[in-house]
Structure formats: structure tokens, C-alpha cells
Amino acid sequence: MRHHSTVGKKERMNAMGLDREDTAEKFNDLDDVMASPAAEWKRPWWVREVAKPTMDIDWDVTERFDARKIQQVSWKKYVGEEKAKELGKRREEKVRQWMIDQKSGYSLRDRALDIAGAQAGSVGTSFLGSWAKTAEATKGEGEMFASDASRSRLTDPARPKPLSPEELGVPRYEGTPAENSRMIRSALRHFGATQVGYVELTERNRKLIYAEDAMDGKRIEFENVEKAYETNEKRVIPEKARWVIVFSIQMSEELIKRKSGLMPSALSAAATGAAYGQARNAIDQLQCFLHVLGYQGLMGTWFNGLGIAPAFAVLAGLGEIGRINRMISPEHGPLQRVFKVVTDLPLEPTKPIDAGIMNFCRTCKVCAEECPADCLSKETEPYWEPKGPWNNPGHKTWYEDSPTCRTWWAVSTAGCSTCFAVCAFSKKNLSVIHDLVKIAIAKNRIMPDKVNAFFAKMDGVFGYQDQRNIDDWWGMELPPRGTKNVKGTQLD
Template structure:
């Protein structure tokens, strides 16, 4: 039986029954009706607290120096690092000589070029400057700052975020513990000031910035499917450039309303934690966010603001239970860096993790070392995740809904997904012949 037949005669029939009964129950459940057009599919529940707990005695602000990029020499040793880089360079040259698909000049040039807009910004720099760029203030226009109810303001911000390229957007009260304590040698502090500012020692966030707008940007599945090659890296780099455009646009918009806005992509603090709080998704076995709409195929960014906004709640779509039995990301990891433990835990793998939150922590130095070994980065854990799906066929919606509501089916769905060949590496040579949509992503996906 092939995939089509299976859907037609097999689970398709059973699935429709499950789907109908689940859909039926959703109508009467007011907690699922959510807040207007940006809400998730019907099978997603809102919760008061994220499912994975935080230990308040331990969880605190992270020094970004401890992540793998900040402490390479410490985690690998100078000698190993040098050898790793030399090996990587030699391999890169060999791949050029072999004209190996996914590692040719055009593949690598695409991956590099994908960074083009991202490179215009950094922590309080360029497109991510903490001060107004060019937008005119209400004062300059001779009017008062924007005034709307919390709900109206949130509605407006979400519309603007979508317009600037967000796939999904959520709002949370800012948990300051998610903001790095230190970055690029500067302390990040909160002070009772009107405007954010920076000097040689510190970066200052005004106390009044109490909200975080968390946003996801889709990555091209056709690119990530080619992991681990330069074409999958192009999926990441393009995602970063689109995040850059998104946060730059949204911050200028908020400033134009007369409020403070601080843009952030990878800098400033965790992008994953506020996304969990704002209900964009759940933390998965990858130790990354998995969304109901796009699975793990999203990059994340955020904007901090003092514009008063209605906030969203965290979500539950059965992901935690799913990840407990699936483990495909861990199996597909070429450097064994992901956890195979059944349960997430407070126990960190090393100083590169921030203790005090429950997760499936990963061995990050192994992951980054493999980026060198592969010569082009890696996204295997994203490629194989059963939540990574391109189409929005009814059957996938039904399966996602069934998984959200009936965890006992998770193991079955995982094995079916694998036997149907989902998640296999695709041809990097053929990528160039695909008739891709804009930015390589289907922007109508996830809205069904």
C-alpha cells in the first residue's frame, strides 16, 4: 500500500471518524476559540503555565558567553579547534573538486547570500538599533501617541507583524530571566529610564518595557530537506534575513506610535523561552520550539516594548507526549548530541545550558563540531521531525489533531511517518529545478 492508498483506504477512513469526533468537541470548548484570527488550529489548547516547569530557585539570567559560540576554545581546546577547522577546509576544497551537489560554488554562494539582510544588524547595531531610525514620531506629526485598549493594541501589533513577514505571532509579559545578563562584554540591565541606551559597560532596557512580542518566520522546507548541505544552510540564512526585516519593521512601526521598541533576533536573550510563554509552540526533544503549524521549521525573533498589550497564554498540543516516544531527531543526529531520555529533566549537559528549566538538553559542542565536519552546518533534527510537513492536506490536520488529543497513537504515527519516507534527505541537485514559491515558503500554510 502506498501513501495515497493508505490515506484513501486505511487510516483515512478511521482518521475522518477521529477527526469528526474531535472537531465536534472543539465547538463546545470555549478555551479553544481563543483570541481572533491569529489563533492556532482547533486541536491546540491554551494553558495558564507552560507545560515544562521552571525551578524559580535556580533559573536566572544567562551569560551568553557560555553558549558554544562564546566559549569555543574552552569547550574544544585550541588544538582540537584548529584541527577541526583545517579538516573542514580540506574537505570543502575536495567537495569543490568533486563538484558534489549541495557543496558546489552555487550552493555555498546561496547560503552566504541568504545572510544579506541579517548582516545589517547586531546587538543595538544597524537594523537592530535600540533607538529610532527614521520613522516620524507622533510629536513630529503634531498628534498624541497611539491610544487603544490592550486588545486593540495587540490586534494591531499582530497585523503589523504578519505584514512584515511573521508566520505566527504571540505576546507575553516579559520574563526578565529570559534576557541575557551579559553579552559582548556588556552587562544588560533594567533601569527606570524613558529610552533604552548603551555605553561601554552596559546596555539599558527601560523598566517600563514589560512586553515581548514573539514571532516565528518559516524556513523553506525544500531547503532544510537537503540537510546537511549548503542548501539547508541557505534555509537558515534566509530565515535570519527575514527575521531581521521583520524586527526592524515592527520596531520602527511601534516607535512611530510613540512607544519604545527593542528589536532582537539571536541577541539579547532566549528567543525560545518567550515563544513558549507567548504560546507559539512547545519545547521539543530538539531543545527548540516546535509549533503546531510548522513543526520545528521556524526561526524566531522578538521585540520588547512598553506599548501596553493583551497577552497570550502558553499552549499544549500534545507535543511533549509525542516527543517522549518519537526520538527521530535524536536518531537522525549525526553527532549523537540530542537526548534519548524518555523524560525531559532539570539536569543540564554542560555549562552551555542554562540550568533551572526542564528540557531535553543537548550536547551543543558536538552539534557545532559537526557543522565543521559537514562543512556546511546541519538541520537533520528539523528535517526528520514528523511535525515538519509541507502540505496542509486534511489527513495531516487530522493526524496532528489526533496526536494532540490521543497520545496513545503517537508511536504509531511516528513509525508510519518514517515508513512513508518523510524526512529523508532530498536531492540537492534537483533543488535548483524546483519551481519555488516566494522565499521558498508557502505563506498560506498553517492557516487552514
């Protein structure tokens, strides 16, 4: 049954300007608004949708990956327990001493900004949503909505569980996949997402869902059940949850470029930390939104979620794989962090794209040359062979030496994002020259390698790869989250 979320009263329609005769389009209800072409994802004209990603994939080689193998979890194993312990001790000493010395970029205030963004926030990530394990559904008299309950139970440490349509006694939301996709994009933008795309899970690409959880090693399995559930050994995704919502949170370009010579600073690391902190809220809000609509939204117990982020971002067309072995989008470059939620709400998949980015990375190599840990590949062509067990084989890319990267974090005391900061696609995009260069990268067929190498060279000449003064940041008046975040929206 088609269940429209109608705006029934004429005066309300008037107030919203929805029934004006002179509007170009006639909207009868909110679903029509969502179905309007204006609600489409606006990509630059030179970004081409393609049937297959620009990165070659061999699905026969690809296998479900144990998320515990990634360097963020298994770094100690890769470098050795003793070395990791020693590096950790030295890191602690340095962190403490630099706070006392008030070292630029590593002072107490720089470190506080990084820690607050990354580690604080209202909730953590969880499989079923943070509220699923808190108080039972709140449906006292006059407490239909969680917000009512929140106001009346401020002293209750347990957060009230939002009601599902079943508990509210109303039909669940129903829409076409196209309408649902537009709805989720609007909701996620409201929750703070930058770009949103969708992947439909198939027998093949299901291999990109982790086999084991990164944190507790629980098996992640698919079963023919109605509701997702978890036991001490496994987390179960229902077969009918066949769609992955893939979205990104943009990072501050001004912040991420504030290194200290070769070293990443605590201040530059704060750009990444804040994106993860914001994602924690956005993911939980999305899971709650889906629950209230009558659907399931499933996430991992850690930021990496239930599947491999760059892979899903590429399949969803958020961007292409780059030399950093991460997703680079035409609009925001690599200055984003990618997150995924698996759902049973039917969605319309978005297609992979070709904006010439992967081809540009073949000749650019600036990230690899600037990498202070020398852990990025300088090979011109991507390759099939992984560097180690932290890489999942089955796609042709520039596999990176992750443990060396992570060791550099320990040595420098801060999370490094130098490769993100120096990338030619990391721009604020206010000057039209960036668009002209991107059009040439996407469309030029005359000596493309030479032209792309020229662009990479000029990027340095213009000073875009230069590091910024660290302490100046504290006196700047930047927009919220340090980003002018309208690219690709209707306000662009």
C-alpha cells in the first residue's frame, strides 16, 4: 500500500508555498517535493556515470574480509608487540613533554581539540542503534514521541527508545526506491552528511561486507530472518536488508593542512577526529530515522562499520579510488570520511563514476612523494598484489604499506593525513580555475598524461600543497566545521 506522508491542510500548504499556481512545478504533498528533479544529486556535467568503476575488480579473488586485519586494529601484530609498546611509551612521553613546552601544533589546546572531536559525542556506533539497548519503548500518557519523554525524564540516565510505527499503531512508511533514495539523502544532509550514494548488495559485492567485526571479532552473517539480531558469537543481517547507504562527512581543508614540517600535528589530526565524531551522531540519527519509519539500519561496532569504506564509496559513485587507496571525489577530493549503514529500505543504487581521477593519480604521485613515512606506492600503474594481510585482494589499486603509516602516527604522536592534505583535489573550489582543471582531467584526450603531470606541477607552483601556519588557525573566523559546504547542493 502506498502510504503518502500528506500535508493535508490547505493553509499549511499555503504557508509552504506549495499550492501557488505560479510555481514551475505543482506539488501535491511532500512526496512530490521529494520526487522533484530539483531534489536529484547535482553532479558536475563532466562527471560521467559508468557501468563499472574505474578501478578493476576481480570478484573471484575477492573474499569476505576479517575487519580485525586492518592496521588500526592489528598494527601491534604487524610491527611486533615489543616495538609497539616501546613506541607507545615514547609517544606518551613526547605528548606530555610537548604539552609542557607548548610546542606549536601539539600544545594542550591542540591536543584537546583532536581528542574532543574524535572521542566525545553523544553516542558510539552499534549494530542496531544506540537506543536499541537502552530503555524500553516509551509510550506513557502524553509521551507519544521520544522527545516528549526526553523532556519529562531528564533525570533518567537511560535514553528513551523511539517508537516504531508498529508501536505507534500506524502503517510504516512506504515509497518507491527512487523516493526513498531522495528522502534518505535529504535526511542525511540534515544530519550532517556531505555526499550520499547507494549500493544494492548482490552475491558478488556482498564480499565487501566484513566477515568478522573489527572490535570483538564476532562473525557477520546473512540469514533469512525478519529482524537483525546478535548473539555472543555473531551479528546477523537479514537477507532482505539488501541496500547499503554510503555517505561521507567532509573534513576541514584549513585544519588538515596545518602540519609541522614533515610531521602531522595534533591540530591537523583534529580534522579527521571531528569528522568521525560528527559521523557517530549522523549514523545513530540515521538508524533512529529508519527505525521510526519502520525499517532497519545496521552499522558495525566501530567507525569502519560493516563493510569496506573506499570500496562501497567507489561502487556508490561518491568518487574514484586514488593513489592513496582511498576514495577521491570530484567535488571534495579526499577531504571526506566515508560511512555505511545497511538497510532493508528499498533504495535506487547510484552508479560508479569516471571523472578521470584514477587516471590522474597514475601520473600525479604528489601524495606518495610527500608521504613522510614513504608508505604509498610510486608505481605508475595500479596492481593486483596486496602489500600485506591488511589489504583485501581482488581489486587493482595502489596498495599501501599500512603498518608503516600507522607507525609514523606513533612516532609523530598524531594521526597523519599528509596524503589527504597535499592531494590536488583538496581544494575549497571557490576559483573557477579548479573546475577548468577538473574538466580537462575528465575530458582531455590530447596527451592526457603530460597534461595531467603539468597540472600536478602547477598545483605545487600555485602553493596549494604548502603547509599553513599552525597557530594562525586559532585566530581564524571559519564557517561551521571549517567547510563551505554547498558544492553539489541546490545552493551551489
